[in-house]
Amino acid sequence: MTRVTRKHNLTHAAGTASPTSSPMVRQTNLSLVLRHLRDHVSQSRADIAEVTGLHRATVSNLVSELLDRRLVREIGTEHVGAIGRPRRPLALHGAHVGALGLEINVDYISVHGSDLGGRVLVERRVGFDAIAGGPDRALRVLSRVALEAVEAMKRAEAVPAGLGVAVPGLVDVARGVVTFAPNLGWHDLPLAARLSAALGPWSVPVSVDNDANLAAVAEHTSGVAAGTPHLVYLTGEVGVGGGIFVDGKLLRGADGFAGEVGHLPVDPEGARCGCGRYGCWETKVGLAALVRTVMPGHAYQPADLPVSDPEERATEIARGLAAGDRRMMDAVAQVGRWLGLGGSILANLFNPRAIVVGGYFATLAEWLLPHAQAELERLVVARSANQCRFIASDLGFGAASRGAASMVVNRLIDHPTMIINPLPRLLAN
Known part of the structure; x- marks a missing residue:
């Protein structure tokens, strides 16, 4: 596990001899x-x-x-x-205390489970069409995957003391409600409450957050730009979300909805987005847009088609690029330029030192990022913003679930006296 040294904000009376003043x-x-x-x-x-x-x-x-x-x-x-x-x-240590993170996206569910010390206990991704069955079926599958992960962690003698869920959309974190997830078709879904009820006897706190925010947490904690105080993370999924760190802190905004960068309007004459508007940035750089151009037979659409893992689609495109497929190279270059244009907007707004790209952006980084970097440098206003670099993540498509588990660990460390050993009770079930 990568360790990052940080300065602590001391909230105690330094030098106090009594350890139990309150x-x-x-x-x-x-x-x-x-x-x-x-x-x-x-x-x-x-x-x-x-x-x-x-x-x-x-x-x-x-x-x-x-x-x-x-x-x-x-x-x-x-x-x-x-x-x-x-x-x-x-x-x-805390080998007996687990943290479980899940991510549900358009075409997969990813899982990351660790103990308090960072030992990875379970990590997997399963293909799943989250749109076709609606939220009810998605919740059933999500709860089943969660319980399977719990069983795997129990075999390692660690049981999660908390569960975090990453969702590509607007999330009311305080209530655990997905207010709007356009690419999933979800509106005002009380995901935390419903998932908690579906988990039955495994009664632990369930939290929900935006997938890009949680992936940004993972990157800031243990990714390629770990510890960078000014950082933007971009998901490279069907849609595009952003997680933004300013002065080492995750930027949430007044209502917790900061980072919806995929819906920056970049082309008034562009295609209709899942949010209902036209010309959003994700209609130019999202995986769905690229697949529609270079693999029209496998385009994302509501249909009874086999679910293809996004990594498989990205890998297939990478093979075509490596083979010199001219149509693919031209399409990826175009996506790269749009990526750089949107990146320049973020650089002008937030002045980050790094824009870390995940998902398919990272898979195709070799062909994509040179175009993106050139466009960013052409369009930024401040000379110092030219120091901002696009960097490919090495956390893969599981960054958000890893970040969800990290947030659980953070909460446990914030409240260590609340940690109990749930293993004897759950081993009996």
Whole structure:
């Protein structure tokens, strides 16, 4: 698991000797220690005290509780200098605490399950036509895939203490409601509540968020541009969404709907978009648009056709490009120019250092990104914005489910005293 060093915002009274001045302060300090260990491979108690400003006795007390909760572990000893007691390095543990992330998109469901320390326990993607059966069938399949993942994680003696779901659309995160997912045809769907009910006895918090936001979290945490404070992530799916980091924080906007970059109007005379408008950016650069041009027999449309994984379609196009297929090369070059045009708008608005592209954009990066980069550099206004680079993600089509699991881990680390071991109860089921 990639570790990224960050500065912590200390919310405790530095140097306070009493570790139990209040339950909230104690939870804050437990979380502080866990976050520090998450961002470093290993640290001693003295190292943690020095970096956080907590009194050594306080750190020792906090570590004892985290050891009892099996959330950290000692990993041997190290000697510093010729004299003094040896230090016992600590590392994040929590092998019994799982986090499960799911993504449902137009033609697949992806799964990523890990433990608190980042050990990957389950990772898969299954083809599924999310449009044909409507939200009811999608929920049934989603719950079945989730329960299958839980069983796989139980076999590794870790059970998820939370579930995150990524959806390509507008999401009211606080209520867990998908307000509008144009490419799925969903409106005002209470996904968190309905999925929680469908999961039956496995009663854990269920959260829902936009797929691009969650993929951006994964990229910012462990991707090719990890730790970059000013970052834009673009999904390369049937539609196109964006996740935006400004000063190291995910930008959500007033209502939580920031990042709907696929619906930037770029061509008033363009094709009709799934949102009902015309000439949106995703009608120019989405996978559906490219497939319609170069593989018209496999175009996305409501029909009783076999579901093809988007990675399979992208790989087939890549084979054609490698073979020198002129029609494909011209189509991809055109998509690249439109990608660069939209990227220049984002560069002018947010001044990011990197625009990380995922999905099929990453699969076709070799042919796509040179055109996109040239167009971006031609159209940006500020000279410094020329430092912004398109970069291909290496997280594949599972970035959003990975990000969903990361968000679950973040919430668990924020509230470590709420973590219980669910394994005995669920093993009995």
